[in-house]
Amino acid sequence: SQTIHQWPATLVQPVGSPLSLECTVEGTSNPNLYWYRQAAGRGLQLLFYSVGIGQISSEVPQNLSASRPQDRQFILSSKKLLLSDSGFYLCAWSNVKTRRAFFGQGTRLTVV
Amino acid sequence: AQSVTQLDSQVPVFEEAPVELRCNYSSSVSVYLFWYVQYPNQGLQLLLKYLSGSTLVKGINGFEAEFNKSQTSFHLRKPSVHISDTAEYFCAVRPGGSQGNLIFGKGTKLSVKP
Numbered sequence: 001s002q003t004i005h006q007w008p009a010t011l012v013q014p015v016g017s018p019l020s021l022e023c024t025v026e027g028t029s030n031p032n033l034y035w036y037r038q039a040a041g042r043g044l045q046l047l048f049y050s051v052g053i054g055q056i057s058s059e060v061p062q063n064l065s066a067s068r069p070q071d072r073q074f075i076l077s078s079k080k081l082l083l084s085d086s087g088f089y090l091c092a093w094s095n096v097k098t099r100r101a102f103f104g105q106g107t108r109l110t111v112v
Numbered sequence: 113a114q115s116v117t118q119l120d121s122q123v124p125v126f127e128e129a130p131v132e133l134r135c136n137y138s139s140s141v142s143v144y145l146f147w148y149v150q151y152p153n154q155g156l157q158l159l160l161k162y163l164s165g166s167t168l169v170k171g172i173n174g175f176e177a178e179f180n181k182s183q184t185s186f187h188l189r190k191p192s193v194h195i196s197d198t199a200e201y202f203c204a205v206r207p208g209g210s211q212g213n214l215i216f217g218k219g220t221k222l223s224v225k226p
Contacts (some may be wrong), residue, residue, distance in 0.1 A: 036216075038219075044202065044204075044216035044219075045216075046215075090156065092156075103148075103156040103157075
C-alpha cells in the first residue's frame with residue numbers, strides 16, 4: 001500500500017537559519033508531489049508541485065525552494081528563514097489517473 | 113479565477129445534533145469538489161469527493177455532501193455528530209482537467225460538545 005512520510009513533525013528555528021523538510025512516498029511510482037502551507041487563520045496554499053524528477057513548478061513567489069532529487073523524494077528548503085515562514089507545511093502526492101491526493105502528517109514550523 | 117469560500121470559521125454543536133458546514137465556490141470551468149478533514153495533530157484525510165454523476169455524495173464517518181451547480185455550493189452534512197467529529201474541515205476544488213492543483217477554503221473548525 002502507498003504511504004507518505006514527512007518529517008519532522010514540529011520544528012522551531014531562529015530567523016535567518018536554513019530549513020530542510022523532507023517528504024518521501026512509498027508504494028507508488030512517478031507520483032505528482034506537492035508542498036502546501038497553512039498559515040495561521042488562512043487556508044491551504046499550494047507552494048510547489050512536481051510531475052517528475054527535477055521538475056518543479058512554483059505557485060507563489062517566496063523565500064522557499066523545492067527539489068525532487070529522486071522519484072519519491074520531495075524536499076522543501078530555505079537558505080534563511082523569515083518570521084513569516086511560520087506555519088503548517090503539508091506534503092502530498094497524487095495518483096495521476098485517479099487524481100486522489102494523499103497527505104503527510106504535516107510539519108509545524110515556528111520561526112522565532 | 114477559481115476560489116473557495118467556507119462561510120463559517122467555527123461551528124460549535126452539541127453531540128447528536130445535526131450539522132451543516134457550508135462551502136461555496138466560483139469557477140469559470142467545471143470543477144471536481146472535495147471535503148477533507150484534519151483531526152487534531154494529524155494530516156488531512158479525504159472525506160468525500162464529487163467528480164460527476166449523482167449530486168449527493170456519501171463519504172466516510174456518516175458525512176454526505178450535495179453538489180448544487182446553480183448555487184455553486186457543496187455543503188457538508190451529518191445528521192448526528194459525535195465528540196470524535198471534532199476537527200477542522202476543508203472544502204477544496206480542482207478545475208476539471210488540470211493536473212492536480214487543489215484550491216482550498218480557509219477551513220471550518222467543528223467543535224462537538226457533550
